[in-house]
Amino acid sequence: MINRDRNWWQDAVFYQIYPRSFFDSDGDGEGDLAGITAKLDYIKSLGVDAIWSCPYFVSPKADNGYDVADYRDIDPSFGTLDDWKTMCDEIHKRGMKFFMDLVVNHTSDEHPWFRSAAASKESPYRDYYIFREGKEDGSEPSNWMSVFGGSTWQYNEPTDDYYLHLFAVKQPDLNWQNPKIMDEVADIIAYWAGLGVDGFRLDAFNNSDKDQTFPDVETMPGEKYGFASQHYVSRPGVDEYIHELYKRELGPKGLVTVVELAYCPVQKAIEYCDPAREEFDMLYFFDMLNFDQEGYDKFKPIPFKVSDLKKTMNHWISNLHGKGYCALFIGNHDQCRALSRFGTTGKYRERSAKTLANAMYFLEGVPYVYQGDELGMTNTDFQSIDEYNDVEVHNYWNEHVVEKGEDPEKVLEILRERSRDAGRAPIPWDDSPNGGFTTGTPWLRLGAEYKTVNVQAEDKDSDSVLNFYRKLLKVRHGKQCIIRGETEWIDLDSDEHMSYLRKAEGETLASLNNFTDHEVTVCLPEGFNADKAEILLSNCGRDTLGGTTVKMSPWECVTAIWKD
Numbered sequence: 001m002i003n004r005d006r007n008w009w010q011d012a013v014f015y016q017i018y019p020r021s022f023f024d025s026d027g028d029g030e031g032d033l034a035g036i037t038a039k040l041d042y043i044k045s046l047g048v049d050a051i052w053s054c055p056y057f058v059s060p061k062a063d064n065g066y067d068v069a070d071y072r073d074i075d076p077s078f079g080t081l082d083d084w085k086t087m088c089d090e091i092h093k094r095g096m097k098f099f100m101d102l103v104v105n106h107t108s109d110e111h112p113w114f115r116s117a118a119a120s121k122e123s124p125y126r127d128y129y130i131f132r133e134g135k136e137d138g139s140e141p142s143n144w145m146s147v148f149g150g151s152t153w154q155y156n157e158p159t160d161d162y163y164l165h166l167f168a169v170k171q172p173d174l175n176w177q178n179p180k181i182m183d184e185v186a187d188i189i190a191y192w193a194g195l196g197v198d199g200f201r202l203d204a205f206n207n208s209d210k211d212q213t214f215p216d217v218e219t220m221p222g223e224k225y226g227f228a229s230q231h232y233v234s235r236p237g238v239d240e241y242i243h244e245l246y247k248r249e250l251g252p253k254g255l256v257t258v259v260e261l262a263y264c265p266v267q268k269a270i271e272y273c274d275p276a277r278e279e280f281d282m283l284y285f286f287d288m289l290n291f292d293q294e295g296y297d298k299f300k301p302i303p304f305k306v307s308d309l310k311k312t313m314n315h316w317i318s319n320l321h322g323k324g325y326c327a328l329f330i331g332n333h334d335q336c337r338a339l340s341r342f343g344t345t346g347k348y349r350e351r352s353a354k355t356l357a358n359a360m361y362f363l364e365g366v367p368y369v370y371q372g373d374e375l376g377m378t379n380t381d382f383q384s385i386d387e388y389n390d391v392e393v394h395n396y397w398n399e400h401v402v403e404k405g406e407d408p409e410k411v412l413e414i415l416r417e418r419s420r421d422a423g424r425a426p427i428p429w430d431d432s433p434n435g436g437f438t439t440g441t442p443w444l445r446l447g448a449e450y451k452t453v454n455v456q457a458e459d460k461d462s463d464s465v466l467n468f469y470r471k472l473l474k475v476r477h478g479k480q481c482i483i484r485g486e487t488e489w490i491d492l493d494s495d496e497h498m499s500y501l502r503k504a505e506g507e508t509l510a511s512l513n514n515f516t517d518h519e520v521t522v523c524l525p526e527g528f529n530a531d532k533a534e535i536l537l538s539n540c541g542r543d544t545l546g547g548t549t550v551k552m553s554p555w556e557c558v559t560a561i562w563k564d
């Protein structure tokens with residue numbers, strides 16, 4: 001049995017690939033695995049240690065691959081198993097690790113297990129899923145609301161009952177209370193471990209255990225359904241399931257995990273990553289994604305305040321310090337672009353892209369860079385509802401425009417600002433038609449600025465966002481104050497800057513970041529000798545801190561390090 005060092009990831013940088021939008025090698029308009037292989041030198045050049053790719057398994061793509069119909073094979077639009085093996089080998093040859101997305105809270109309704117289960121109550125797969133009779137009046141078994149809107153229950157005609165789907169209708173939830181699911185998933189893990197995978201990102205796994213009495217919940221104002229997360233988030237079964245997977249496969253094979261933690265309290269998260277409990281390794285928590293919206297509604301944004309970002313990060317990092325590591329990210333495939341959300345797309349666009357990275361990636365945790373953020377990509381400027389692909393967008397449109405008759409222009413505006421598709425545009429590799437992403441017709445509209453914001457142009461420009469990321473990700477490595485240093489915030493309440501010190505073993509790192517369009521003064525601790533500080537990074541050509549009172553230009557960032 002392989003028993004790899006379990007902790008290599010603590011000083012690692014991860015790169016997240018959304019494969020459909022990464023690079024198209026065969027001209028069908030969609031990214032593919034051979035496309036990833038073709039661009040590995042680019043990924044390596046960023047200073048990346050490990051790659052996590054979103055799903056590419058056989059799937060009707062109702063949720064872009066998060067609806068898996070065969071866990072052991074590649075969807076033809078992404079290539080073949082041989083393409084996967086080549087990709088994995090080439091990643092390893094470059095000294096990087098590979099994580100796959102393990103989507104086992106649910107399957108596709110086109111998975112053979114579900115087809116069989118839905119066809120007959122006698123199916124051997126019936127208990128793989130969660131079927132319930134409707135209420136006496138024939139309505140859904142409970143009033144739970146799905147993550148993508150509407151009920152979590154879908155009527156199934158052949159057996160005259162309902163099945164549970166926390167996400168889309170085409171994503172029926174697996175019944176983890178059935179021990180056969182554990183056997184199936186352990187086998188899937190063993191299969192991919194045998195083929196060389198190094199770890200897993202566990203999709204929606206803290207939703208795997210549901211309160212199967214399905215109590216009704218309070219409904220949202222004016223709505224038929226209510227948010228029922230208290231009945232399916234971080235319940236005790238999650239610990240039990242992951243521990244068994246750890247014992248059977250993950251532990252003995254040295255496989256590392258990062259778990260999505262939707263709406264999980266930090267005290268529970270600490271248990272999840274306690275090595276003694278043998279559960280998860282890294283935590284990918286969601287609070288970071290929710291503080292600038294009304295409650296659970298991502299389509300009701302509230303203005304971004306950097307103090308809210310700091311308080312959220314402080315809450316997690318101060319509680320986790322010395323106990324566990326969270327993923328540090330500014331965006332992912334479930335969000336609009338970070339730069340449009342937290343930075344500025346005007347005059348200081350490039351500076352703010354660098355400042356966001358500088359502010360987040362020196363915190364305690366493991367950096368995850370979502371493809372395209374390293375270029376400073378912004379939200380896609382979609383022109384009509386027909387240009388969108390995402391199931392969440394279309395459900396929202398149907399509910400708000402078609403059913404409730406809301407103003408379509410207003411809904412389009414909010415979708416441009418907050419939809420997942422806004423952050424899923426194909427990667428622009430150069431300024432040729434379609435940004436060199438494909439020779440065919442891209443499956444999703446390209447970002448408007450691809451003529452200037454593209455890999456080729458930024459590669460040549462030593463001052464580009466891309467080259468700033470390269471410096472940042474490399475300079476991080478091997479520094480104890482970054483890996484395990486304590487965090488001391490400077491002006492935690494300030495709404496103008498995000499600045500902090502990280503200290504360990506007689507060394508201090510300072511990350512200072514102005515989040516405004518005007519000059520801001522940041523005060524370093526008294527008694528500190530600024531001349532001792534070496535500047536590691538700056539987006540304004542700064543070569544000294546110049547004293548304990550640092551006057552920072554609009555959207556300026558600087559990182560310095562010194563021995564105490």
Ligand code: TEU
Binds near residue numbers: 167204334
């Ligand atoms: O996401 C889980 C999740 O709860 C949220 O990310 C949610 O889908 C999103 O906020 C809705 O706007 C994971 C995947 O990352 C996501 O792409 C999938 O759609 C989802 O699981 C279902 O597999």
